[in-house]
Amino acid sequence: MAVISDNCPDIDVTLVDKDKNKIDAWNNKDLSKLPIFEPGLKEVISRNRGKNLFFSCEIKQSIQEADMVFISVNTPTKIKGLGAGYASDLKWVESSARLVAEYSEGHTIVVEKSTVPVRTAELIQEILGESKTGINSKNNKTFSVISSPEFLAEGTAIKDLENPDRVLIGGSDKVSMNLLKEIYSRWICNEKILLTNVWSSELSKLIANAFLAQRVSSINSISALCESTGANIHEVVKAIGSDKRIGAKFLSPGPGFGGSCFKKDILNLVYLCRYYKLEETANYWEQVLFINYWQKKRISSLIIEKFFGTVSNKKILILGFSFKCNTNDTRESPAISISKDLIDNGAQLFINDPKVQKEQIEIELEIKEFEVDELSLGSWNFINDLDNVPRNIDAIIVLTEWKEYIGINWEKLCSKMRRPAWIFDTRNIIPKEVIKESNINYWQVGKSL
């Protein structure tokens, strides 16, 4: 929305939330304290906030004044009830639609921006339709529901929004669709703005994420085969990626994919397939998740195996906790399950991340900093400055590909390690020569030792 305000100075954009703390954080004068770290975001906010970009808790008034309302709320996987573990929980979408139904005046275009299961627009339409016939109805209300899913990736969000591969607008009301198209076309060329029916638009978002996740799981499954056979994953990626039909992007092996979308959207897709009795299609896509789970488990297991089955009392430095670089987001980060496995096996972890706060790590690991796990005696603490890494560490595990880690003084860090020591590079970012000279064992994903 901030990028819309940046490109359309004549349009007022108001972001509303009932959580005052969130809104206060977005209104913070100190732009380094915005709730989300995203390259380029603070610049966009500083250019527009208070001019045509506003953050507010005034939900009623903002909806009353709006010609277009974007529903951009969370749609987490349901943890209880019908479809638990697979289907998306639509309670926030539903309650947002009810607010629009209650407060809107005149004609309102409702844009479904959250990633939603197919046919959610129907639900929104139904709720809005009720408001025209219900007891509190004001007859002057009319609505159009259209879908316009978001394809941005974290860490490159502003770039992706400024220069998207495509924008989707799904619906049946051509007038409303063209109004939204007019907004996007201020900075995106018309060829990239695709108009579809509403279900194609909703489904395309799930399928795009499923295909991307499938590439990551495919290459991660092959990384294990490379380690066993002596093939080198990067040579394989180069060889297959040169085929234009396959393409070179999104084929980096790693500790498994994380983030708020891939797992949730595939679970949703699997649920949808099973709903339509397409068991084979459901099973096919579910395998993408199984491989991702397996990749994380196989990495924590192989670390433990390299220490002859015990990491109890071992000091291990974890480099990176966010699910990828250039974001402070830790949702579904592979660092969570790998760290938990090591703590469960008695390791003492020292965790560093350039952007993730220790309070966030505490929430994800479900054990407080310095607290000792009763059964395993494992623990963790945050290391803000790598100069403070204690002596005699046994292992270093690179879990996020932050560029800060490439430039580390590896010689100095290696000198603090107790032999036999291991470095596990799950992102293949450390130059091998640096490590070789230090007489330290080095494991890289997708390469044999």
Ligand code: UDX
């Ligand atoms: C994803 C989609 O890319 C985006 O289009 C959608 O709108 C939201 O979901 P995001 O989750 O922000 O975006 O990050 P992405 O760059 O897709 O990475 C997802 C995960 O896959 C990360 O954990 C990343 O490290 C991993 N990944 C990605 C790999 O391991 N290897 C790759 O080659 C690419």
